[in-house]
Amino acid sequence: MTAPHRTGTLYLVPTPLDFGTPADVAAAALAEWLPQETLRTAAALTHWITENAKSTRAFLKRVNASHPLAMPLQAQQISELPRQAHKKGDHTPGETADAAAQALLAPALAGHDMGLVSEAGMPAVADPGSSIVRAAHALGIPVQPLTGPISLMLALAASGLHGQSFAFVGYVPQEAGERTQRLRELESQALKTGQTQILIETPYRNAALLQALLGGLQGRTRLSVSAGLTLAVQRTRSGPVSDWKRCGWATALPLDLPAVFLIGR
Numbered sequence: 423m424t425a426p427h428r429t430g431t432l433y434l435v436p437t438p439l440d441f442g443t444p445a446d447v448a449a450a451a452l453a454e455w456l457p458q459e460t461l462r463t464a465a466a467l468t469h470w471i472t473e474n475a476k477s478t479r480a481f482l483k484r485v486n487a488s489h490p491l492a493m494p495l496q497a498q499q500i501s502e503l504p505r506q507a508h509k510k511g512d513h514t515p516g517e518t519a520d521a522a523a524q525a526l527l528a529p530a531l532a533g534h535d536m537g538l539v540s541e542a543g544m545p546a547v548a549d550p551g552s553s554i555v556r557a558a559h560a561l562g563i564p565v566q567p568l569t570g571p572i573s574l575m576l577a578l579a580a581s582g583l584h585g586q587s588f589a590f591v592g593y594v595p596q597e598a599g600e601r602t603q604r605l606r607e608l609e610s611q612a613l614k615t616g617q618t619q620i621l622i623e624t625p626y627r628n629a630a631l632l633q634a635l636l637g638g639l640q641g642r643t644r645l646s647v648s649a650g651l652t653l654a655v656q657r658t659r660s661g662p663v664s665d666w667k668r669c670g671w672a673t674a675l676p677l678d679l680p681a682v683f684l685i686g687r
Contacts, residue, residue, distance in 0.1 A: 470499065
């Protein structure tokens with residue numbers, strides 16, 4: 423009697439939130455932020471789908487320091503998501519994106535466990551990867567998320583804003599007029615419904631976004647900013663916009679590091 427064919431499992435592997443930060447502020451060891459089971463699982467995998475192959479190799483080098491890899495780094499099978507997924511995301515179903523995602527999962531169909539990984543945090547959450555998860559479900563491949571840091575949830579918990587009704591809205595426009603209009607729309611939604619609005623920006627534009635928030639929001643609107651989460655220099659400030667202006671809180675934040683911005687009431 424022939425044994426039933428076993429498909430591999432797709433593991434969603436979180437990574438530390440220090441990607442791209444200066445060496446003197448980066449986390450010293452993965453074990454500070456990733457549980458042992460997550461590290462053991464990552465070390466056992468040999469097939470990967472990734473946002474960026476270079477950063478994944480750097481991550482695996484760090485894993486290897488505490489949990490020897492099942493296969494040498496140069497022998498690991500690492501496939502990158504299509505460039506389009508980086509530019510426009512891959513959360514919208516479509517024949518082309520879904521077909522490409524299914525092709526990347528061929529090793530799992532052949533019986534290999536696979537890891538999906540982004541540059542920082544949980545893949546497919548504020549990062550590309552949802553097309554891979556969607557394809558795995560369509561192909562009958564088990565999906566298992568592993569435990570690790572998720573910046574959006576850490577920032578929400580630290581904000582004091584509504585944690586039972588919230589929306590992640592991603593990036594806002596870069597052009598000043600469009601950005602102000604969008605921020606006021608998000609503020610209106612937050613004040614009207616109580617739903618916390620969560621947004622992000624690339625680190626080199628964090629300061630400009632914060633100034634736009636302080637200049638465009640009402641004084642009574644609550645604003646929370648968490649910068650450098652999980653790092654030794656991490657800071658969170660939360661309170662009415664009027665307090666931000668009166669106390670000069672912006673100067674105490676490491677805005678050159680990844681940050682999460684939240685608007686609420």
